[in-house]
Amino acid sequence: MKKIEFKTKVISNCELYVSNTARKLSAETGYPLSKALLKVSHFLELAVFEFIRCELSTDSDLVALKRRYISKSKLANSLGTFRVSKKRFCVLKTVNSINLLFFDVAVGSKVTGKTSLVQATNFFQKILDEANTNSAIVTSAMFDEFIDDLADPLKYDKVYIDANSLRHAVTQYHKAHDIKVANSLLHFHTVLGYLPHIINESPFGRKYYRGINLQGASKRIRQDALPNAIEIDINSASNEWLMQQAKLYGLDYSLIAEFSKHKKLVRIGIAIDVFGKNYSDDEFNNIKQCITAIGFGARMNNIRGNAIHDIIKNGVRRSKFTKNWFIKGYCQEMVEIGKAVYRANKDQLKDVDCLYSVTKTNRKLFKKAKLMAYLYQHFERDAMDTAFAGFQNNIKLMVHDGCYAEGLSDKDIDIIKRRFRKNSLTVSVGG
Numbered sequence: 001m002k003k004i005e006f007k008t009k010v011i012s013n014c015e016l017y018v019s020n021t022a023r024k025l026s027a028e029t030g031y032p033l034s035k036a037l038l039k040v041s042h043f044l045e046l047a048v049f050e051f052i053r054c055e056l057s058t059d060s061d062l063v064a065l066k067r068r069y070i071s072k073s074k075l076a077n078s079l080g081t082f083r084v085s086k087k088r089f090c091v092l093k094t095v096n097s098i099n100l101l102f103f104d105v106a107v108g109s110k111v112t113g114k115t116s117l118v119q120a121t122n123f124f125q126k127i128l129d130e131a132n133t134n135s136a137i138v139t140s141a142m143f144d145e146f147i148d149d150l151a152d153p154l155k156y157d158k159v160y161i162d163a164n165s166l167r168h169a170v171t172q173y174h175k176a177h178d179i180k181v182a183n184s185l186l187h188f189h190t191v192l193g194y195l196p197h198i199i200n201e202s203p204f205g206r207k208y209y210r211g212i213n214l215q216g217a218s219k220r221i222r223q224d225a226l227p228n229a230i231e232i233d234i235n236s237a238s239n240e241w242l243m244q245q246a247k248l249y250g251l252d253y254s255l256i257a258e259f260s261k262h263k264k265l266v267r268i269g270i271a272i273d274v275f276g277k278n279y280s281d282d283e284f285n286n287i288k289q290c291i292t293a294i295g296f297g298a299r300m301n302n303i304r305g306n307a308i309h310d311i312i313k314n315g316v317r318r319s320k321f322t323k324n325w326f327i328k329g330y331c332q333e334m335v336e337i338g339k340a341v342y343r344a345n346k347d348q349l350k351d352v353d354c355l356y357s358v359t360k361t362n363r364k365l366f367k368k369a370k371l372m373a374y375l376y377q378h379f380e381r382d383a384m385d386t387a388f389a390g391f392q393n394n395i396k397l398m399v400h401d402g403c404y405a406e407g408l409s410d411k412d413i414d415i416i417k418r419r420f421r422k423n424s425l426t427v428s429v430g431g
Contacts, residue, residue: 017123047101048127052137066120067105071114076093101120132187160189166186170183170186178218182221195213198210214226232413236263237401238376240260245341255326270327274317350366387416387419
């Protein structure tokens with residue numbers, strides 16, 4: 001007697017959910033089954049993506065309870081609605097009520113008021129557990145905006161981290177953003193073995209990354225993620241460039257030079273002048289931020305929305321800062337240098353589109369601040385590329401005027417320092 005063989009196929013939890021829910025949706029609303037299958041499939045996909053993303057910024061104790069803080073309004077808007085006859089249905093509410101994936105624990109959150117604490121059902125948690133080990137799903141969830149870029153290896157860099165070091169360190173973090181970034185790095189290390197950094201080249205000269213990336217993370221995270229790397233930074237890169245320009249055009253740069261040599265002492269003196277001898281750490285950091293903002297072109301006025309106005313909220317303190325003798329002289333030197341650089345370079349760079357701003361009346365204005373940024377960032381990029389030529393395999397991460405590198409010998413570091421000196425630059429090397 002011939003043996004009968006039964007051909008069977010294992011149905012995944014996702015397929016089971018989509019088929020069962022679509023049939024119920026069609027039966028209860030009259031929506032065509034073919035369209036119901038597409039709606040339910042899209043709902044499940046976006047729900048999985050949202051839970052994966054939100055897991056990274058949700059307390060681990062809540063995640064263990066199958067709970068997440070998610071934006072239900074954002075999810076609902078992404079899913080949209082569908083209509084049967086003259087009645088319109090919200091996809092999120094309708095599909096989730098027919099076959100529950102998650103339910104509310106608390107609406108709104110103490111952080112933003114816009115997210116809800118929800119709990120996954122046991123069945124949905126099984127789907128999430130499967131999804132979290134699938135590199136394609138995790139990548140799509142975290143980089144859905146850049147999925148086309150990830151199809152081209154030339155459009156992203158692979159950044160590798162020390163997962164054990166970062167996993168130990170993240171338990172000591174308190175800032176929500178640091179926790180989210182660190183958890184993202186760890187998540188990708190587990191699934192992919194690296195974190196894809198989507199390249200975003202600036203026309204001004206710098207190489208940035210889009211999405212979650214280590215370059216944009218705090219210094220603490222970078223050090224914890226790359227514990228075996230040494231950090232090599234150009235000392236006062238922007239000030240050094242300004243001083244080079246001042247020498248070129250025969251201008252005074254004595255206060256800029258003073259700040260480059262004695263940054264901390266200068267900041268302390270200004271902090272005492274603005275906040276008094278008993279200034280706090282936050283107030284000292286405000287001084288640092290303001291001086292940095294000036295370097296990026298912040299104006300010394302009292303207009304709301306100006307960087308200085310936003311950093312020092314108190315009007316009296318802000319006035320003391322803008323009237324400080326050192327700050328006034330420092331800014332004046334920068335203004336004079338900026339004028340000279342602008343006059344010398346505006347004609348030869350007049351065809352560079354990124355140096356223009358467009359007014360409300362569609363009039364194009366050539367901007368001095370943009371020209372300064374363009375020239376400085378290209379100087380910075382060229383200096384870095386020249387100094388690290390031949391050492392690309394040692395570089396773990398580039399951070400504009402610095403980098404994290406591994407495996408460099410003392411001789412290698414001396415070569416790099418010598419190359420920087422040819423550009424009249426010095427560097428700090430730290431562990």
